[in-house]
Amino acid sequence: xxxxxxxxxxxxxxxxxxxxxxxxxxxxxxxxxxxNAAVTRDLMTxxxxxxxxxxxxxxxxxxxxxxxPPPPSSSLVFGQxxxxxxxxxxxxxxxxxDIPKIQPYGPLSLEPCCTVFHYAQTVFEGMKAYRDGNGKVxxxxxxxxxxxxxxxxxxxxxxxxxxxxxxxxxxxxxxIDKHWIPxxxxxxxxxxxxxxxTHKAIGVGPPNEALLFVICSxxxxxxxxxxxxxxxxGTTEFSRAAxxxxxxxxxxxxxxxxxxxxxxxxxxxxAQNLWLHGPEHYLTEVGTMNxxxxxxxxxxxxxxxxxxxxxxxxxxxxxDSVLSLARKHASGKNKxxxxxxxxxxxxxxxxxxxxxxxxxxxxxxxxxxxxxxVVISPVDRIGYLDEDMLIPTGSDGMGPVSRVxxxxxxxxxxxxxxxxxxxxVSES
Amino acid sequence: xxxxxxxxxxxxxxxxxxxxxxxxxxxxxxxxxxxNAAVTRDLMTxxxxxxxxxxxxxxxxxxxxxxxPPPPSSSLVFGQxxxxxxxxxxxxxxxxxDIPKIQPYGPLSLEPCCTVFHYAQTVFEGMKAYRDGNGKVxxxxxxxxxxxxxxxxxxxxxxxxxxxxxxxxxxxxxxIDKHWIPxxxxxxxxxxxxxxxTHKAIGVGPPNEALLFVICSxxxxxxxxxxxxxxxxGTTEFSRAAxxxxxxxxxxxxxxxxxxxxxxxxxxxxAQNLWLHGPEHYLTEVGTMNxxxxxxxxxxxxxxxxxxxxxxxxxxxxxDSVLSLARKHASGKNKxxxxxxxxxxxxxxxxxxxxxxxxxxxxxxxxxxxxxxVVISPVDRIGYLDEDMLIPTGSDGMGPVSRVxxxxxxxxxxxxxxxxxxxxVSES
Numbered sequence: 001x002x003x004x005x006x007x008x009x010x011x012x013x014x015x016x017x018x019x020x021x022x023x024x025x026x027x028x029x030x031x032x033x034x035x036n037a038a039v040t041r042d043l044m045t046x047x048x049x050x051x052x053x054x055x056x057x058x059x060x061x062x063x064x065x066x067x068x069p070p071p072p073s074s075s076l077v078f079g080q081x082x083x084x085x086x087x088x089x090x091x092x093x094x095x096x097x098d099i100p101k102i103q104p105y106g107p108l109s110l111e112p113c114c115t116v117f118h119y120a121q122t123v124f125e126g127m128k129a130y131r132d133g134n135g136k137v138x139x140x141x142x143x144x145x146x147x148x149x150x151x152x153x154x155x156x157x158x159x160x161x162x163x164x165x166x167x168x169x170x171x172x173x174x175x176i177d178k179h180w181i182p183x184x185x186x187x188x189x190x191x192x193x194x195x196x197x198t199h200k201a202i203g204v205g206p207p208n209e210a211l212l213f214v215i216c217s218x219x220x221x222x223x224x225x226x227x228x229x230x231x232x233x234g235t236t237e238f239s240r241a242a243x244x245x246x247x248x249x250x251x252x253x254x255x256x257x258x259x260x261x262x263x264x265x266x267x268x269x270x271a272q273n274l275w276l277h278g279p280e281h282y283l284t285e286v287g288t289m290n291x292x293x294x295x296x297x298x299x300x301x302x303x304x305x306x307x308x309x310x311x312x313x314x315x316x317x318x319x320d321s322v323l324s325l326a327r328k329h330a331s332g333k334n335k336x337x338x339x340x341x342x343x344x345x346x347x348x349x350x351x352x353x354x355x356x357x358x359x360x361x362x363x364x365x366x367x368x369x370x371x372x373x374v375v376i377s378p379v380d381r382i383g384y385l386d387e388d389m390l391i392p393t394g395s396d397g398m399g400p401v402s403r404v405x406x407x408x409x410x411x412x413x414x415x416x417x418x419x420x421x422x423x424x425v426s427e428s
Numbered sequence: 429x430x431x432x433x434x435x436x437x438x439x440x441x442x443x444x445x446x447x448x449x450x451x452x453x454x455x456x457x458x459x460x461x462x463x464n465a466a467v468t469r470d471l472m473t474x475x476x477x478x479x480x481x482x483x484x485x486x487x488x489x490x491x492x493x494x495x496x497p498p499p500p501s502s503s504l505v506f507g508q509x510x511x512x513x514x515x516x517x518x519x520x521x522x523x524x525x526d527i528p529k530i531q532p533y534g535p536l537s538l539e540p541c542c543t544v545f546h547y548a549q550t551v552f553e554g555m556k557a558y559r560d561g562n563g564k565v566x567x568x569x570x571x572x573x574x575x576x577x578x579x580x581x582x583x584x585x586x587x588x589x590x591x592x593x594x595x596x597x598x599x600x601x602x603x604i605d606k607h608w609i610p611x612x613x614x615x616x617x618x619x620x621x622x623x624x625x626t627h628k629a630i631g632v633g634p635p636n637e638a639l640l641f642v643i644c645s646x647x648x649x650x651x652x653x654x655x656x657x658x659x660x661x662g663t664t665e666f667s668r669a670a671x672x673x674x675x676x677x678x679x680x681x682x683x684x685x686x687x688x689x690x691x692x693x694x695x696x697x698x699a700q701n702l703w704l705h706g707p708e709h710y711l712t713e714v715g716t717m718n719x720x721x722x723x724x725x726x727x728x729x730x731x732x733x734x735x736x737x738x739x740x741x742x743x744x745x746x747x748d749s750v751l752s753l754a755r756k757h758a759s760g761k762n763k764x765x766x767x768x769x770x771x772x773x774x775x776x777x778x779x780x781x782x783x784x785x786x787x788x789x790x791x792x793x794x795x796x797x798x799x800x801x802v803v804i805s806p807v808d809r810i811g812y813l814d815e816d817m818l819i820p821t822g823s824d825g826m827g828p829v830s831r832v833x834x835x836x837x838x839x840x841x842x843x844x845x846x847x848x849x850x851x852x853v854s855e856s
Contacts, residue, residue, distance in 0.1 A: 077629075079541070079629045080631075082541060106539075107539050108538055111535050112514060112535070116544070117550055117680075120681045154688075157684075157688050196545055204686065206687055238673075239670055239671060242669075251685070252681075253684055255547035257674045257681060259547075259634055260585050263585065
């Protein structure tokens with residue numbers, strides 16, 4: 001009888017675990033997010049009857065009296081220099097979101113018992129502000145970062161908030177530190193919203209205090225000398241995510257555990273890990289990026305494939321943008337110059353066996369990572385089970401699909417190709 | 429061909445993935461830990477040729493001028509009150525471990541870019557100091573906490589250290605705040621060593637700065653009114669750990685993701701989650717505790733079972749102590765009064781099917797959690813796949829195995845049963 005149950009369980013692997021996925025969907029659906037919750041007070045007592053959300057109109061600004069000159073762009077190393085100001089919004093379970101403040105960049109003062117130090121209660125986002133030749137400043141699809149941050153907060157019982165209000169405050173922070181955005185092509189201002197649990201007690205539970213802060217760092221292009229394809233190590237020793245875990249959310253907990261595997265891959269001569277899942281070795285992500293693979297089908301069509309959002313895959317903004325551009329091309333709604341019309345887009349699981357068989361049959365066209373920091377990162381080699389698999393790349397380091405999509409994507413980010421994805425940070 | 433590889437992979441499930449486990453063992457074996465590394469300086473230049481480890485002899489003590497009276501023991505809630513002092517030891521990649529300081533308990537000042545806030549670079553330990561009727565203060569197997577902390581640090585690329593030196597410094601902290609240890613039976617001083625990454629840059633990598641601190645909190649017994657068995661929810665929606673992940677290490681990243689599942693279980697009327705793994709629903713841990721189950725075999729013998737340390741199970745000090753006492757009893761080396769001699773101890777995987785079949789055949793004797801905070805936590809009910817499974821408990825809330833082991837364990841912790849596990853914090 002135990003054996004029968006075991007067999008039954010084996011017939012229901014994680015991919016078809018519908019009840020689990022239905023519950024996760026219910027718990028974390030975007031429609032269930034608290035948005036624009038109105039603050040109401042009792043007319044007699046003045047007490048809150050619903051707690052205040054983030055209120056952009058109550059922003060207080062304390063300008064720095066010690067403004068620093070931004071460093072020369074050529075000296076920039078990712079994430080090491082920060083602008084003059086930061087945004088701070090404290091939250092408490094009793095009073096909701098407090099008054100937002102833009103104040104001089106400086107240290108936080110936190111008691112050593114605060115839960116972020118012990119239980120990793122932290123959520124973050126990464127987005128970029130671009131400045132074009134005319135000085136116009138824009139963000140790329142920032143609404144997606146706000147939605148994801150609210151969803152991530154929910155996953156680890158941190159407070160949720162009105163993403164539109166936070167975005168307006170971030171725009172104000174960018175306006176104040178606008179002169180920190182490098183002018184040079186490929187450079188940008190990396191914006192880092194972070195939300196931490198600051199409950200002053202070492203019990204494990206939902207925090208009664210939290211702090212949302214936003215800091216900004218001027219950054220250079222990932223590939224200043226043009227694209228350089230990277231080699232990946234298909235790790236079977238370490239995993240990044242698992243069913244029922246946190247891989248589908250942008251949480252700090254997904255990052256610290258990746259450092260040792262990254263060092264192990266580097267010692268073997270590879271740039272990043274290719275994270276595989278399960279005994280089938282499903283491809284999931286690359287380093288801290290989403291991933292895409294392109295196959296040539298028997299009928300000559302190209303198939304662009306990325307793993308589905310099954311709870312283990314981060315819903316990346318670049319991932320979504322690549323898929324969206326590719327699908328509009330495939331449907332004929334918005335053709336991309338230089339990309340074949342014989343083109344299919346799939347969100348489906350891919351195993352290493354499939355990739356390897358395609359490589360051996362000359363049907364593997366390209367493989368690349370996609371993320372905010374790097375945009376597109378082509379791959380030319382995968383070490384897997386003691387063998388190296390070579391992946392084609394063009395003389396510019398890219399492939400026939402990534403090259404076209406990269407140009408469209410970067411054009412839209414920088415505003416040279418007009419699109420509703422580019423959100424202007426208005427002057428004043 | 430792809431299908432053949434898929435089948436081959438399916439024949440090699442995670443439990444028999446020897447190459448992966450061998451590598452994990454090599455990377456994290458206790459014997460590989462850096463211990464008592466000597467600090468050496470170049471005789472000519474005075475420069476370090478190996479970086480300083482924690483040096484207990486260089487301790488600086490700055491006493492608080494604002495000593496607070498410890499609160500009445502009856503008012504204590506776990507982890508909310510902290511003693512007058514804390515231990516702080518900063519580390520940097522260039523200078524190694526800095527001078528240790530015991531100083532007044534107070535806030536840390538950390539830049540918002542510090543990696544702990546973004547990437548969850550945090551490791552912690554939990555241990556208890558007991559004071560017996562004669563005022564003698566002792567710790568329970570603190571060497572195991574030190575070894576585990578070094579091992580945990582290694583897993584997320586935080587600096588390792590000489591655990592013996594840290595333990596001596598912790599003893600000094602306890603001596604200084606000794607009057608904070610409650611006298612009452614069942615009360616203790618909870619000691620919380622924590623190590624965080626404080627690299628001032630938002631790149632993901634090994635930190636170039638870190639901070640080790642130790643804070644102490646007087647705590648009461650988990651069950652002030654005697655044992656109260658708890659109900660568990662066998663969660664199939666969420667998982668705590670996975671092969672190749674971090675479940676076998678005491679990292680912050682294992683805790684924040686458990687809060688929402690805990691709330692979900694509580695809403696269904698259960699106290700904690702029973703974390704299940706894989707389609708076979710292997711039992712792994714209970715809430716934030718290790719777990720044990722007792723079966724009655726067909727020949728009448730009792731079998732005490734706990735899941736093996738396969739990388740997903742935390743190597744708990746209480747878990748190890750329960751196993752050790754049980755094994756010494758089974759082998760006849762150290763018989764425990766009141767426990768049958770017909771007794772087997774197993775570290776092996778257990779599935780819910782096995783537990784369910786045993787319950788239906790009246791062969792399920794008891795099931796309990798084990799951890800530092802609670803010591804032993806008996807379970808009387810498990811909700812699993814929409815059914816409730818009842819588990820026997822005695823009139824005192826415990827079972828025939830847990831009762832005997834609990835008494836032996838607590839006796840050794842409090843020093844009423846002499847043992848080498850109890851380490852005296854000497855007067856000075």
